[in-house]
Amino acid sequence: MLKHRVIPCLLLRGRGLVKTRKFAAPQYVGDPINAIRIFNEKEADELMVLDISASVEGRGPQFDLIEQFAGECFMPLCYGGGIRTVEQARQLFALGVEKVCLQTAVLNDVSLVTKIAEQFGEQAVLASVDVKRKLFGRMQLYAAASRKILPGPWLDHVRRLVAAGAGEILLNAVDRDGTMEGPDLELIREASHAIAVPLVAVGGVGSLADVRAAVDAGASAVAAGAFFVLHGPHRAVLVTYPDPTELQQIFATQEGRQ
C-alpha cells in the first residue's frame, strides 16, 4: 500500500539553511548541499526546500543553487520561494525539480496555480497555506511575506487552490513552527475533510509519534523541519532521518486506510 511520506522541509535564507520558530528567529543550521546529501543517503521519501527570503526580498528563485540541489536528489524534490511566473516554474522543472510550491503569488489570485498545472500537470503544483491562530484559537490565513493575518475563512482559500488545480496542499501551522510541540491536529482534520487531494502537514512535529498523529488526523504526508535538523533541548544542529524500519513500525499498527 501507499506509504505516508515523511518529508524533510529545509528553509533556505540567502545561501544557507536556517530553522525558524513560529516563523521568526531564524537559526543557521548549515550548508544546504551537505544536508541534502545526508537526506539522499538516508533515502528520505522526498525533500522540500523553501527559500523564505525570496518573496520578502522580492526576488525569484536562485536557479544555480537549486540545480545543485537537484543533482544530489535521487528522490522527489519540491522547491518553493519567489515563484511568480510560469516561466520560472518551467526553468525549475528543467533543472530537475519535480514540484513547485506556490504561496505568496497565489494568496489573492490563484490563476498561477491553474497556468502551471495546465502545462505541467497538477501533480507538479503544491500550494502552500499558512494558518495562524488568533487569540482564543480562531484559525486565520496568514501571509508570511508581509507578516499579516488575512480576513476570510482560510478553508475557502484551500478549496480555491484545489479547484484551481493544486495537486497537493502544504498546510503550515504557523504557531507550531519549530516548536516540536506536536502538530495542530484540529487544523489537519478540518483541511483533510475539505479536500480530495493529498494534504501535507507541517509544523510542530517533534517525534515519530507526532508523525503518526498527523497521519491519523488525515494528513497524506508529513513534513518537518526542526525534527530533522535540530537535536536536544539546546537545539543543536544534527541532520537526521529515521530508517525505514522505524518508519514502518510507527505505521505498523495503523491499517484499514487502504
Place this chain on the structure above:
Amino acid sequence: MTNLSIAIPNLGIGNFASVIRMVEKVGGAARLVDEPSEIATADKIVLAGVGAFDRGMSSLTSRGWADALREAVVHRRKPILGICLGMQLMCEESEEGSCAGLGWIGGKVKRFVPPVPAIKVPHMGWNTVTVTKPGGLIPDGEQRFYFVHSYFVECGDRSDVVATARHGQTFDAAFSRGNIHGVQFHPEKSHRFGMSVMRSFVALEC
C-alpha cells in the same frame, strides 16, 4: 562492450535532467535529443514525460517523433523504457484524452476512482510493487518506488504485466513485451530501488 547511448526525446515536459543523472549514476550515457532524426543513431530510448495524455501524444505526432520511434522500436527493435506518461503513451488509448496512443502495447489507460475518501488522487508517494513476472527489469523481493499519477495502465494481454501495485485497487505498475518496457513509477526518483531498474535497462543487450 561499448557504452551504448540512450536517447531521450525532448517532448517539452518531463524531468529529463533527473533521468539523465540516474542513467549516468549507473554507468550509462543518456542525452536529450531535440530532433526525431537523432533517434536513429541511438542504441536505446527512454520515453519520459509528465502531464496530460493528449498533450503528450500531440507532441509525439506533430513533430515526427511517433514515426521515428515506431521505426526504431517496432522495426529495429531497440530497447525502450517508458516512464510514467511515457508508459501510458505506449498503450492504445486513455480516458484522459481523445487522441489514440502509440498502440505498441494492448491496453487502455484509466483514471483512479477512489473507493473511499482516504484514497487520494493523484496516487502520490512511495508504494511497494508485486513482481508478477520475474526476470525482468524489476528485481525480486520487497521493492518500493515513487509514484505520481492519476491514471493507470490496464494491459489487454495479461502476459505483458511485469509488476502490479495497489491504490484502492490493483493496477499494472510495469509491463514488458519484447524490447518494449514501461514503468508507471519514477525510477529516477526512487533511490537504490530505481537505480537497480535503470541499471538493468542500461545493461540490456541490443
